[in-house]
Structures are given as C-alpha cells and as structure tokens.
Amino acid sequence: MGKKSKKGGDVQPATETTPQSEPATEGPPAVPPVQVLYCKVCTFPVEYCEFGSSLTRCKEWLHEADIEVYNKYYSEEALQTKIGTLSLEAQTKLEKDTAKKEAKAEAKAKAALEQKMASQVIIKRVSRTKNKHVTAILGLEAFGIDLKKAAKQFASKFATGSSVSKTATGQEEIVIQGDVSGEVLEMIEEEVGLLKGIPVDNVEIVEEKKKKAG
Secondary structure, eight states, rough: OBBBBBSOOOOOOOOOOOEEEEEEEOOOOOOOOOOOBBBBTOBGGGGGGGGGGGGHHHHHHHHHHOOHHEEEHHHHHHHHHHHTTSSHHHHHHHHHHHHHHHHHHHHHHHHHHHHHOOEEEEEEEOSHHHHSSEEEEOOOOGGTTTTHHHHHHHHHHTTEEEEEOOOTTTTTTEEEEOOOHHHHHHHTTTTTTOOOOOGGGGGGEEEEOOOOOO
C-alpha cells in the first residue's frame, strides 16, 4: 500500500527514466587517398618530370609504364593545349632550353659513371699482432654505398666488431675485426646486401704487415 501525503492522498512511487541516446549521425564520406605515380627515371611525380633534366627518358619510361597517363600529359592534343598560348619564338626557345638541359645532365651522368668505373675498392688484410688481424675496406663510397650501413652489415654477417674510421690521409674506411678479406670479396662478387654495382675487376686484396719498431 502506498504512502499517504499530509493531505491524505496516495503518493506514487518514484520511477527512473533512462535518457534516450541520440541516433549517431554519419560524418562526411571518406575521401579515398590520392594515387601518385612516381617516375622511375627522375623519381618525381610524373606531372613534374618536365622540371627535371631527363625529360626525354622520363617520357620513354612513362610511355611504356602507363600509356593513358602518358597521353594525358604528352599526347599531341595535350601538348598543343599546353603551348598553344606561346608564341613560335617562345616554343622554339623552350625546346632548345630543354634539349640543352638534357644534354648537360647526360654528360654529367656519363662523367660520373666513368669516374665510378675507374674507382678502386681495396680490401686490406692488416696484421696487428702475431695472431691478430683486421680487415680494412676502402673505396666503397665511390659506388654509392653508405659506409655506416655497410659496417653494420659486416658486423651482422661475421658476428664481430665493424666500424668506420679515418686513415692517416683522412680517407674513410671500414675496419672489421678478424681476417675476413676473402669473405668480403665473395660478398662483393655475389652482390650481397648493400654491396651492389661494384665490378670485381675493380677490387684488389692487399696485405699490410705491421711495421717493426726501429
């Protein structure tokens, strides 16, 4: 039986009401990520190849890789639309400047390749004490190899100490604890890990004995 109020009326028991949750509102539709095609020649997005120094080779690559994208930027219609507002004199100048830039870049690349192919990698077997040797490697940087990363690769491969140090002439070399000169040569021949693009004919193993005290 319910309680009575002072006036004699019945008091209704209190009831709890659960607040209604508002329906979830949908956000804006997800925007798909933009797909960017990068040129394998100059490494720029393909729409920026024209600002590099290898446009001809970039166009050749794109023509093989994606003909639809190639036509978007380099078809006759696309080119006419792009340069239609240029005067004949401006068009001629643009073509000459592009050709000149490409020729300069190709000459620079050729000179760099010739210098690279003429570079030597020296693997030295160095005697420190009667029964202790280290292996020093010079010249890897000429072939675009990061010496610190290569030193880590050697340390992992041979489970020994390997670090980058400077010679008396200021040249950087990798010094590996132990005589691993033959194994290093095999790694270069097989292009293991970072050791790629080094002609075997450019590699020489030499032995450096500790000088006797006078």
